[in-house]
Amino acid sequence: MICVEHDATGDVRQKVLGPNPPLVWVVLGEEAIRRPVGGPDVLRGQLLRLHELAELDHVTLQIMPINAGAHPGLGVEFVMLHLAAAKATFAYVESLTSSDYLPRPKHTNAYSLVFDRLRVAALSDADSLALINDHIAALENRK
Structure with a gap:
């Protein structure tokens, strides 16, 4: 699940690394x-x-973490987009055969609540980085 706050439209991937980048918050399953x-x-x-x-x-x-067990985002992938200039929030969802932007408050409120709960249940950013580093070290030790 990803939350992006941005002040203009455009290619988010390009802007994440450029000047004045959007805020990006990602909760990624350990899997x-x-x-x-x-x-x-x-x-x-x-x-x-x-x-990096x-x-x-x-x-x-x-x-x-996998040991967190069931959580509100299990089996659900989505992106929350907050566009400050447009004063708009969208939930973006994808499935095997389609995708959709959900702009209505009933949708954005539900996805925002799930994202908030995921952020609380996930490892801290420091612990997440440590876990990533542990996996990198384990892969390097296999060589």
């Missing part, structure tokens, strides 16, 4: 940092990139 899609070297590279991004001042990265 995503453990699953070696592409092999251990690819996973190591991905974890190094996450580490997590150290940026405008990025908060939290890991939802």
Whole structure:
């Protein structure tokens, strides 16, 4: 689950690394940092990139540990977009065959509540970074 606050439209990916970047808050399931899609070297590279991004001042990265069990976001992927200039908030959801922006308060309020609960249940940003570093070290020790 990702929450992005931005003051203009455009390519969020480009703006995250540029001047005046948006605030980005990510809650990522631990499974995503453990699953070696592409092999251990690819996973190591991905974890190094996450580490690099997590150290940026405008990025908060939290890991939802596997041992947290069931949580409100289990099986649900979504992005919360807050556009300050437009004074608008959207929940963006994707499924296997479609995607949708949900602008109505009944949707954005529900997704915002789930995101808030996920942030509370997830590891702190410092503990999340430590977990990422532990996985990087474990992959390097396998070589």
